[in-house]
Amino acid sequence: MRNKINIRSIFYTITLLLYSAQWISAQNLEISHGPYLQYVTSNEVTIGWSTSKNTISWVEYYVEDGSNFYQKEREKIFDASDGLKNISLLHSVTLKNLKPGTKYAYRIYSQEVKEDRSFGKTVATRVYKREPLYFTTQPLKKDQISVVVLSDMHENTAKVGSLLKGVEWDKTDFVLLDGDFVDSFESESDLYGGVLDTCVNIFAQKKPLVIVRGNHETRGIKAHELKKYFHFPEDKYYYTYKIGNTFFIILDSGEDKADSDIEYNGFADFDAYRSEQAKWLSEVVKSDEFKNAEHKIAFMHIPPYDDNRGQEWHGDLEVRLKFVPILNKAGIDLMVSGHTHHFSFQTPKSEENNFPILVADHKTRYNLLIDKTGIKIKGIDIDSKEVLNMFIEKYK
Numbered sequence: 266m267r268n269k270i271n272i273r274s275i276f277y278t279i280t281l282l283l284y285s286a287q288w289i290s291a292q293n294l295e296i297s298h299g300p301y302l303q304y305v306t307s308n309e310v311t312i313g314w315s316t317s318k319n320t321i322s323w324v325e326y327y328v329e330d331g332s333n334f335y336q337k338e339r340e341k342i343f344d345a346s347d348g349l350k351n352i353s354l355l356h357s358v359t360l361k362n363l364k365p366g367t368k369y370a371y372r373i374y375s376q377e378v379k380e381d382r383s384f385g386k387t388v389a390t391r392v393y394k395r396e397p398l399y400f401t402t403q404p405l406k407k408d409q410i411s412v413v414v415l416s417d418m419h420e421n422t423a424k425v426g427s428l429l430k431g432v433e434w435d436k437t438d439f440v441l442l443d444g445d446f447v448d449s450f451e452s453e454s455d456l457y458g459g460v461l462d463t464c465v466n467i468f469a470q471k472k473p474l475v476i477v478r479g480n481h482e483t484r485g486i487k488a489h490e491l492k493k494y495f496h497f498p499e500d501k502y503y504y505t506y507k508i509g510n511t512f513f514i515i516l517d518s519g520e521d522k523a524d525s526d527i528e529y530n531g532f533a534d535f536d537a538y539r540s541e542q543a544k545w546l547s548e549v550v551k552s553d554e555f556k557n558a559e560h561k562i563a564f565m566h567i568p569p570y571d572d573n574r575g576q577e578w579h580g581d582l583e584v585r586l587k588f589v590p591i592l593n594k595a596g597i598d599l600m601v602s603g604h605t606h607h608f609s610f611q612t613p614k615s616e617e618n619n620f621p622i623l624v625a626d627h628k629t630r631y632n633l634l635i636d637k638t639g640i641k642i643k644g645i646d647i648d649s650k651e652v653l654n655m656f657i658e659k660y661k
């Protein structure tokens with residue numbers, strides 16, 4: 266009997282301790298995800314992260330000069346809109362007016378805001394006895410640009426880890442997820458546990474992450490909220506990004522089936538969206554900034570052409586009809602797509618695409634090396650084996 270009582274009391278004690286531990290951790294303020302860098306140009310950077318409780322948040326930063334973070338008061342930029350500091354679980358701070366080609370040290374801070382609007386604890390990335398985080402702005406002129414492309418990762422973190430082995434981070438300008446990094450956006454764990462935390466652990470605290478929306482990011486009950494988690498320069502999933510003399514166009518190909526398809530439950534309106542985007546694209550290619558760029562590269566999840574002639578779906582035909590005629594007149598050097606999970610390379614054809622299209626598969630990392638001679642493309646598989654090595658010569 267005595268033994269039974271002891272066992273029972275030990276059981277109750279352990280249960281109580283477990284509940285207390287859970288309660289304490291639920292009470293703790295912590296940086297739950299990030300920080301991750303986005304949109305690093307010659308004069309700005311955006312830093313995103315999330316916290317376990319509602320906070321106001323800010324970034325402190327300085328030009329790396331070998332000094333310690335604690336040496337003096339550092340410049341602070343708050344996550345704020347319309348004159349008020351944002352109170353949120355998700356945080357985004359854009360640092361502007363930075364110097365080109367300069368290494369900066371940064372640190373993120375979040376201070377709890379309780380329900381009665383009083384302040385609680387503050388958390389920050391650690392700099393005590395350890396290096397702060399760094400980013401480097403792009404120089405105004407750049408001879409070589411190196412981009413890493415992953416497509417259709419579908420929340421497979423182990424694969425992301427394997428594919429990013431051996432990347433020379435010092436030489437890499439950004440990593441681009443060419444769509445379908447989530448399978449269906451049902452909860453935050455699909456995004457963070459899916460791919461984003463892995464990107465943060467491997468590179469995104471020091472190198473920017475560029476997001477292309479794929480058709481799978483448009484699915485799930487949180488699909489409408491994807492924008493809250495990433496920085497899109499004009500608050501649109503289609504945008505441009507310029508480094509040195511290279512101009513990147515990021516397009517959103519939308520869903521792959523007709524809007525009325527049963528799979529979309531009546532929520533899809535992509536035909537009108539692609540038409541609106543085509544209007545925007547035709548203005549982009551008229552701009553001096555675009556025309557004067559030396560290299561012009563487009564990213565779009567669904568390829569307008571692939572090895573599937575006669576078997577196209579509605580999305581393929583839409584992007585072919587609405588975007589390709591504009592791009593054909595614009596002197597595009599390369600388009601990089603994904604979606605099919607199969608590698609193919611579409612050479613320029615006079616009646617179709619007059620620019621090359623690389624269709625990335627889902628088990629290869631593609632390294633693009635862009636310089637004045639052209640674009641070198643390397644494909645590296647999950648065993649770090651080179652499976653593709655090709656060169657697109659710059660048309661003079």
Ligand SMILES: [Fe+2]
Nearest residue numbers: 445479480604
């Ligand atoms: Fe897809």
